[in-house]
Amino acid sequence: AKRDAARQAHEAKVKAKQDKEDARRAAAxxxxxEKTRQLIESxxxxxxxxxxxxxxxxxxDLCQEDGTFAVTDPQ
Incomplete structure (x- = not known):
């Protein structure tokens, strides 16, 4: 029974460590x-x-004051 409890405790510890690492990776x-999104927006x-x-x-350069083009297409 002690051995089984120790094994379960070890498995729980390993699982917790994996979960913590997974959370760290997800956050990173x-x-x-987010940095990429901000860079693209910039x-x-x-x-x-x-x-x-x-x-x-x-x-x-090309427009008159009224907004019409001062230069016309020669064709």
């Missing part, structure tokens, strides 16, 4: 995924800002 994975925001700036600069 979630943290990595890159997307930079692209949007860059596109808006390029469009604004181009429109500033």
């Amino acid at each position: 994975k979630a943290k990595r995924e 890159i997307a925001a930079e692209i949007d800002e860059s596109e808006e700036k390029v469009y604004g600069d181009t429109c500033g």
